[in-house]
Amino acid sequence: MRLVPAAVPRPAAPAAPRRLGAVELVPGRVRAAVLSVAGRVLDRAEASYDAAGATPADIDAALAGAAGVFAGHDLQGIGVAAAGLVDPGAGLILEVNDVPALHGYPVTERLGALTGAGVRVEHRARLQVLGDRWFGAGRGRRTFASVSTGEVLGVGVLYDGEVMAPPGGRSGAHMTVSASGERCTCGARGCWKTVATTGWLRARARAAGLPAVGLDALVGSGDPLAGQVVDEYAHNLALGLVNVQQLFAPGLFILHGEAREGGERFRTVVEERLREAVAFTEAEQPRVLVGTAAVDDVALLGGAGLVLSHL
Template structure:
């Protein structure tokens, strides 16, 4: 939902206007929400309605994106603007979680104090497995020192504000839910592509996490019996045929230029230049991606899938290639409207989502 009147909110949430008023008033008092544009009464009569939305002057949320080798922090205003961004790289020989936490904490401190007001809370998106009940990192590939680190408790102790932690793919979904193309939808999915594949689902008005946040490991669903070995130790996972690692290995084997840094955007350029093998590799990559997307659609029917990451860098051209194959692979049901769309390709989508986790918590808005 975007800016909405009290009546809209009552309709959407299924509670009375009086209840909505009771929830909204304290948020107006705290300047988290403001009243905006007045909508004239409709032809059927009724009172003019005032639309409510987040105040530009409200305290910001500090968003953190934690990767295996660096941490990004920024502030996010309640209307989704991202500012005061900062990135800290971890030293190559880092293997102590407390040392890593000091770097994260310093980065949060620097970002949080870059404005002259306190922050509302800290939202953390982690590129790893998360225990959402405990707010801890279960495991992060390439950064095993973080295993079982209670990041939520540690940040809450240090900064004394509400802290919310989730997996990066789910943060992307929350960002799209609050600030992007998922706004106002009861069902949608987000799929991240690139070095890894991840997904998050919003089904029947709720974010699906699974017990302790175990859901969303779509990259490790098996799409090839007797397929190649995956880094998870199994064989034939979707990740083995639809990530940048596959693309780069194939580019090397097929003699394409600079295979080690190949991505969708450059592959499209090579295909357009008529470089031998590029157009075929592009088609194959698009097909391999469409297989997992079709499996997701068949199983959960999100009907609206927002693509992030490397694929989004390929723009409409890549989307069309994937979509053509995707439509061949899904069962069509008369009257169904199934769409694949591109999300924001930058990391700001995940940062906004990390902030959205806190926002949902503060507004008591169940995700």
């Protein structure tokens, strides 16, 4: 962090450094954090609720509980990273699977009333690209992609300085990558999610008769069969990313979540697959980096990035 020398008089500057507020709202849980403008988490709080049985009043209570962390901080604003379908313009959560109380929930209005701060909301997977853009490996770039891996799969794309977030657009998990694949939770067949999330990896490792089923353990086992399963997983992840590269040529892909456990080999397999997909040599050769932010902080950094993006 760069420090301004205390002796230099800056009469126009505020007395205290202003902070960034971030909230992550997912089924069953609300997390809130106060961050410095450099993206350091200074304080955090969490509240839980019963996803299936909660009423909107229960959501209000959980939000108020977590938002207690903002008391006494001079916030530039609060960015909310929400699961499900959101309407950023109206500040609403439209729909979250298995959480009826969040259907049409006015999250920016409620949080604004609780804190007095300006509040914005965006979809969690899209938003994390702003965490990378302001605080991570995407700094200085106007176009790149940020990828959630593991239980939750999704891609956020920054294109020429703007987060691609068209109304009705999604984060990529339900792109069709196989014409006759497995049935997905959404009802369709062959979604990217059916072959490139933790559930697929566990099932594949079990079907192969491997004792270990987590990515970390498979990579560490040294078993050649486990290695094959890991490579297959990396190829499946690359399937969706190749489509993103073909359409938007982000050039840089920053992987968050489970991919960290895959180590250098996993990263290399994904990167090589992307490079094969670049048709002409004049284009930027795609690079894959693994994000260094703590997994729990990725969405919060995205929320803080949303605040900075709208100053």
